Amino acid sequence: MSEIWQGLVKAIELIVTLDPEVMGIAGRSLAISVTATLFAGVICLPLGSLIHFNRFIGKRTLINLIQTFYSIPTVVVGLFVFLLFSRAGPLGGLNLLFTPTVMIIGQAMLITPVLLGLTISALSGVDKAIPETARSLGASDFQAVVVVLREARFAVIAAILLAFGRAISEVGLALMVGGNIRGFTRVFTTAISLETSKGDIELAIALGIILILIALIINIVLNRLQQR
Amino acid sequence: MKNKIVSYLALLVLIGLLLGAAGCRASLRMATTTSLYDTGLWGYLEPMFEKKYNVALDILSLGSGAAFEYGQRGDVDVLTIHDKPNEEKFVADGYGIQRVPFAYNYFLIVGPATDPAGIKGLSPEDAFKKLMTTGKGTFVSRGDNSGTQSKEKAIWQAAGFDYEVVRKAGAWYIESGQGMGQTLQMASQKLAYTLTDMGTYLSYKSKSKLELVPVVDKGDILLNVYSVIAVNPQKVTTAKNLDMANNLISFLTSPEIQKLIGNYGVKEYGLQLFVPCAGAEPK
Numbered sequence: 001m002s003e004i005w006q007g008l009v010k011a012i013e014l015i016v017t018l019d020p021e022v023m024g025i026a027g028r029s030l031a032i033s034v035t036a037t038l039f040a041g042v043i044c045l046p047l048g049s050l051i052h053f054n055r056f057i058g059k060r061t062l063i064n065l066i067q068t069f070y071s072i073p074t075v076v077v078g079l080f081v082f083l084l085f086s087r088a089g090p091l092g093g094l095n096l097l098f099t100p101t102v103m104i105i106g107q108a109m110l111i112t113p114v115l116l117g118l119t120i121s122a123l124s125g126v127d128k129a130i131p132e133t134a135r136s137l138g139a140s141d142f143q144a145v146v147v148v149l150r151e152a153r154f155a156v157i158a159a160i161l162l163a164f165g166r167a168i169s170e171v172g173l174a175l176m177v178g179g180n181i182r183g184f185t186r187v188f189t190t191a192i193s194l195e196t197s198k199g200d201i202e203l204a205i206a207l208g209i210i211l212i213l214i215a216l217i218i219n220i221v222l223n224r225l226q227q228r
Numbered sequence: 229m230k231n232k233i234v235s236y237l238a239l240l241v242l243i244g245l246l247l248g249a250a251g252c253r254a255s256l257r258m259a260t261t262t263s264l265y266d267t268g269l270w271g272y273l274e275p276m277f278e279k280k281y282n283v284a285l286d287i288l289s290l291g292s293g294a295a296f297e298y299g300q301r302g303d304v305d306v307l308t309i310h311d312k313p314n315e316e317k318f319v320a321d322g323y324g325i326q327r328v329p330f331a332y333n334y335f336l337i338v339g340p341a342t343d344p345a346g347i348k349g350l351s352p353e354d355a356f357k358k359l360m361t362t363g364k365g366t367f368v369s370r371g372d373n374s375g376t377q378s379k380e381k382a383i384w385q386a387a388g389f390d391y392e393v394v395r396k397a398g399a400w401y402i403e404s405g406q407g408m409g410q411t412l413q414m415a416s417q418k419l420a421y422t423l424t425d426m427g428t429y430l431s432y433k434s435k436s437k438l439e440l441v442p443v444v445d446k447g448d449i450l451l452n453v454y455s456v457i458a459v460n461p462q463k464v465t466t467a468k469n470l471d472m473a474n475n476l477i478s479f480l481t482s483p484e485i486q487k488l489i490g491n492y493g494v495k496e497y498g499l500q501l502f503v504p505c506a507g508a509e510p511k
Contacts, residue, residue, distance in 0.1 A: 086301050086303050098286060098303070181287060197266060197408075
């Protein structure tokens, strides 16, 4: 127990003194995972709407498939992205392996199924009468979609939060494709894993606590935003 | 409020893209064995190298097995490792240019002070024989194709056992599949023996409560040589940083850096972690 307590003290110390190493890791983690979430969002929100508002053969199967990929292990995505971007791989010429860019790509791939599936669920949760009413009041198809999206915004934001949480908290992919390079691709999770293996348990705990604090702040901000 | 959040998000994305653009900076990629990294040696030497050659040194801390794999794929330009038989194979197969030893220390077998298998003071080979025949102690192996595990296999072989037989010998033989630090921690928790390099053991022991003491620390087979190998661009066509890799080799073997390596950690641990041996195999 004393280790956890010392970790807490150390966390406060690192935050108060704005430790440059820790602030760098925090900024990098946030930038990578926020960017990945935004990219995934830009793809998933329209694509999810497209799937939800259209009837086609195999829709149920497609949704089942998307939901299956909710549980894809991060290391499997990591291995796939690694092989894709390794210098010996098909996209090796881009020279992106072990850079933040490839971590963003990997995290976006990782969270796409969750975000897509939950967007579809969120839209399904909206009362069917709402788009019909909008249309009867003279709304175009596009406007009706916007109305439904607005109705589903709480559930969509929850989906985005969950996807962001999965992105910033995963370690397997970040380690495999980022390589945990100090000052370049080292993020919270890989730093915690490294400090633990070095025996710096206090620093590892402190980093974990800071990660949770950041998640708390993001949640508060988004909740505020929802209530507007 | 909304606008503010949007601008924060935009800023973060911008930083993300900048970080991505930074991927194009001049850098040398090196895969290193975990023991050179976890002891803090690379953290100490990295800024000096970066300053001297004005290049970013990207360090990937891995087991030696993974380091060879990354080298063969051309994902790194240079390796610092400790696995002599596989290093020689790596060079013989044309993937590496030359094996340049730069420091050494010794492996040791650590275990609980109670020494349940009674192997204290034996030779490494006899200690392993006793572990195998009495079954009275637990042994945690790295099980990750690291240089340390390669050494463990060599000791089993010298003791006259087939490693595949040892692996299946019983519940007393555990494979952690993790780095040296975690493996030490596991051995400590399970009151087990393990083979470790001196550097990681000392640095880990000073930071965290390890209930492990040195049990076997004498024997020629325990010699642990660290070397540096540049990846050969003629064989691995995707490696393209040979000049800078050669700079790293000259850096590590320079008298000035050799002296720093020899002194590293002496004050902190009261013992020499690494003995410098620029370019030559220790006796």
